[in-house]
Amino acid sequence: MARDGARPAYDPAGHDTELRAALQEVRTGRWMSMRTLLERTTPWWQWTQRTQVLAAAAAGTDVVRAWLAEEPHSVPAAVMRARVAVERALRARRESHRRTHQLWIEAWDVSDAATRAAPRDPVPWICLLALAQLDRRQLWVEHRAAPPAPMLPAGPWGLLAEADRRDPYNREAHHRMLQFLYAQASSERLAEAAGFAHHVAESAPPGSALHMLPLYVRVERYRRGGGRPAALDLHWVADDATREAGRAYEAWFERADPAERSPVDLNHLAHALWGALRFEDAARVFEAIGPYYTPLPWAYRAAEPGDRSEAAQIFLQARARSRSAAHGPDA
Template sequence: MAREGARPTYDPAGHDPALRAALQDLRTGRWMSMRGLLADTTTWWQWTQRTQVLATAAAGTDIVRAWLDEEPHSIPAVVMHARIAVERALRAHREEHGRTRELWREAWQSCAAAARASPQDPVPWVCLLALATLDREQSRPEHRVAPPEPMLPPGPWGLLAEAGKRDPFNREAYHRMLQFLYARGPAERLAEATGFAQWAADTAPPGSALHVLPLYVRVERYRRTGARDAALDLHWVAEDAGRETRQALHSWFEVTRTDERSPLDLNHLAHALWGALQFTDAARVFEALGPYWTPLPWIHRATDPGDRAQALEVFLQARARSSAARKQS
């Protein structure tokens, strides 16, 4: 539990101390802790989360290649190799690097190899969903499959279904699908993302992180349109925003444990509750965050969208306001 008023830290491991230890070893060039961590991972939720965080940290190194050279038949090493290949392709795309298409092709091949090596694993399919965001023209047939509902747009629904067969309502798979929809066009296409997020939340069971998905779309809408703080404040107290926030609170936060929650989801829920003036409930979510925070979505409240220090100040102000209201209630 964080001391009240203490400045939080950004830690991609969040409330997962075993992942934090593996990350520390990874940063010093050692892979045995990563190997042990993945061997001990027993749920697809943790497997997906841990491989994603590890790949983000390892993408600029040759650590997983060294592991794979040492243990070429290791399934976790093969999956991590695919994860890193995808991360590198996505980074190249963001930087408009000349090797993007080559890295994309290599990543696709790595994902296919991981799917063959670990047929029950949702991660290779989640990775293919991530790569789909690079195909803005939907030139590949698997990226323009008919949707499961008529109000939804064509997209990589088959890839999402494959991930869902292995891990129903996989959090990252749905976020990757949302990113694919974001990449399809300008701000007005956010209507598709809104419909998708609402559909996902409405079909998800209690305890699923997909109940938080609509809150991400609300933040993205205002990031793209450049709305000012006052407009954002009015947005969060609207009836539909309140309904989505309550759904996330009651159907996800109140029926899950700390180790089942993504810090990013907690930050989005705390932000939404604070914006909706639901300070007492927001204080509960801030308390669940403990000593951690994430720059998103707070950075979109900063005057300078890239100023993390200012984003942290917004977070601290929101936490203090919520805590004060809780003490008075």
């Protein structure tokens, strides 16, 4: 149990100690620990999560290039090359970098090559799906495929289907689809994102992290509205928000393998349950989080959105309030 009042730490590896060790090596420009870790990573959920976190650390280094120079036929290295290229392209778009288009095309090329190098792996298809958000006008044919349900818009559904075929209900693949819908930037598109989130959550099996999708859309709706923290409080006590938080708790948190719960999902659920005044349930989620909080969604409540220091303080306040309500002031 995390000590009450202990300062939370942001660590992208969360409770994954093996991943944390590999990340430390990657940040210093060494790739052997990454290779060893990925060689013994077998479940697709864990492979997807670890390659994503490693790519975020490797994107500012030449570590994957060095790996490929030593092992040019390594399939994991080819997948990591795609991951890193996509991470760089997305960062360039966020920073409005002049090389964004060039990095996008380069990332598409290596991701497409990775689909052939690793034909059973969902990650190369997730990479292509992640890049779809850069095509905001949907000029590419593969980004305006017919949807699987009438209330959904045209989009990169074929890419999502390819990822889903290899790893049904893959968490990141569906979040990348949400990001594509967000990138269209209109309030109408956000309604479509909400429709997609509910459509997926209704069909997801018990224990799937996809039951969390409606909570992410709800946070995005608030973020785009530019509301203040007081408005966010009212946002979560609405009946539909309370129901969404309760469904996510029951269908995901209570049914999922604890090892598969991602830190960012746990933090979004704790935030939703606390906002919905479901303190006993929130207290249980906070205990599962332990010391590894994530700045989002807490930073959206900060006076200056994105302030990580204030986000950590808000997390502490929410944790203390939930524990106190659930177990008494001496908890």
